[in-house]
Amino acid sequence: MYVYDEIDQRIVEQRVTQFRDQTRRFLAGVLSEDDFRPLRLQNGLYIQRYAPMLRVAIPYGLLSSRQLRALAHIARTWDKDYGHFSTRQNIQFNWPRLEDVPDILAHLATVQMHAIQTSGNCIRNTTTDHFAGTAPDEIVDPLVWCELIRQWSTCHPEFAYLPRKFKIAVSGAEHDRAAVQVHDIGLQARRDEKGEIGFRVLAGGGLGRTPIIGAVIREFLPWQHLLTYLDAILRVYNRYGRRDNKYRARIKILVKELTPEVFRRKVEEEWIHLKDGPATLIPEEIQRIERRFIRPQYRKLDLPEAGYTLALVRDNGFANWVRRNVHPHKVAGYAAVTLSLKKTGVAPGDASAAQMDAVADLADRYSFGELRVSHEQNLILSDVRQNDLLALWQEAKALGLATPNIGLITNIIACPGGDFCSLANAKSIPVAEAIQRRFDDLDYQHDIGELDLNISGCMNSCGHHHIGHIGILGVDKQGQEYYQISIGGAQGNEASLGKVLGPSVSQAEVPDVIEKLIELYLARRDSEAERFIDVVRRIGVEPFKECVYGKSHQEPAPRSRSLAAA
């Protein structure tokens, strides 16, 4: 956990004071709605379907138990007793009153949190691997770099009014768990032959209306140059990104229109002037930030106790949970544990205030008082002793947080959709629930194996449906809520964008369609090891299309839009 120093704290507090004054002027009629909008957005405040929505940053997904308790307090005091963890390692409160928001922000500041730039056309919260610092396949711990980027992007004077929002993701492991290929900028930390840290820089990836896989614009950027290079990219984007059309304003469109080669050249031309300038990083700063991180003090642990091994054999429920929700750790004797927020009947990513408090207690007792929020909308205790797993499982089960479905079909990633979001074409929460109910049988889920299912309520793609093995997108069909289903998307190293299966279907039909897809997959897989996505890649989309729409399906190929994959 990074601990603020006096200046970090002061900046966050002054931001609260600034926003309090802006809110006061808005309520007094001095600031018009148009003038206030960008200001409130840059403090995370949307005006939603029913009420304002406040999005609080959880920088790179790292949270202390104390902070989680503060979030619980906010949910209880100013909201309806719950919060929603989003796909971008943020938490959203759906029911605050505008007048209360300055007080909420002030409360957040007391635990070193904020809502700065969680919305608006600016640099957003930087996201990373939810196993950062603990993953066995990690090459570079991304946390220090994420904090550096957080500080660099916070109140950056030049880039507060970009053409559109801007998201940066950092990964430091062999397996990309941060979706760096579908971010405005993706940074893959790596080491050169001499062991020096640097970054592979991708730009222009993104989902939304025009999903694109990011282009590599620099194979290896030595760490000293990280911030000047980011400045160069952002400046090129700020100056030349399109501002005439909101839907063409993301950096991916600029990169595509210029071509990655020309874009790269423009960045390099800009960078020549910034390179080795004052913003060039120095070792002292990296060390200073590292020292401000409280890291878990791991102990040398013995082999797992007999009790643990025995429970694995005896208790199927525990074994299932360990298989799905417990992840390897770089330190012997420890494990990372996912607490599933995907229990059937609960909106994906929602947690009640009581659950938040309880999870904070679990974090204190089992995981050095620290936890993570994953972009799959779950909570993670990252440093649990193996010998504590059984006890933790029992407690998590009692809290409804031990659904053993991580990586399985019911671990659905879903945006808030039409129940809350004013941009939605269709609801996503009831669709998620209907699918969870259809596949509620645990043995069946485990038999189906690894499957990412993502739902977005509209083209803004907050549910990342393009990179779900199965993606569901809410569309508007003559005023009716319909769903377009795609398959073949994937995140991680082999990121790919899903292909649309055919004409959209009604809400009631969605579970049937999913079931047909699954049945075909089960029939066609060559072994249990072949995952759904593998089968789609091997046999193609066509057989799936046929099994859903029938052979007789003679409509012209339903290409409502083509997926760009640059």
Place this chain on the structure above:
Amino acid sequence: MANLIKNRRPAADPWQLLEPAADGGQPVIPPHGDIIVPLVTWLEQRDTLLSRSGRLGVWLDSDEEPALLGDDLRLFGVVAVNFSQFTDGRGYSIARLLRERYGWRGELRAIGDVQRDQLFYLARCGFDAFALREGEDLQSALSAFGDFSEAYQASVERAQPLFRRRILASSDGMEWS
């Protein structure tokens, strides 16, 4: 007339801002007085402009290229950047380029949709003069420069980013704020 803030104080404005005619054509150039002309006017009527009495300034729109001014910069008494709407952030980059790359040291003025809540960032990007849009409260605007007492990044106001100033402070014991 709009309020002008210069060097964080209210200031009188001797300059007349010329805008393109309604049909997009060149503005009429008055024979005397200090004028700020659009970039195209400068590029097209350079000789006329240089032969008149009175000082000369130039203004750029957010999609215009400051590099076009080149060595001409020394001829101007003021350079202004227009914000057709405050959410168009290109002017921030233009300001930094003028200051940090093209060496403009004279008055750099923000014009157009310029309001209180932009001033802090504008100043950090190098603007030292602000022609507030109609209806802005001058006192409130003047207080905007104090919204934050620190900032992380390198900027025109402070070339050294916070992380370098921290180290300077710790090595020679000086205050960095």
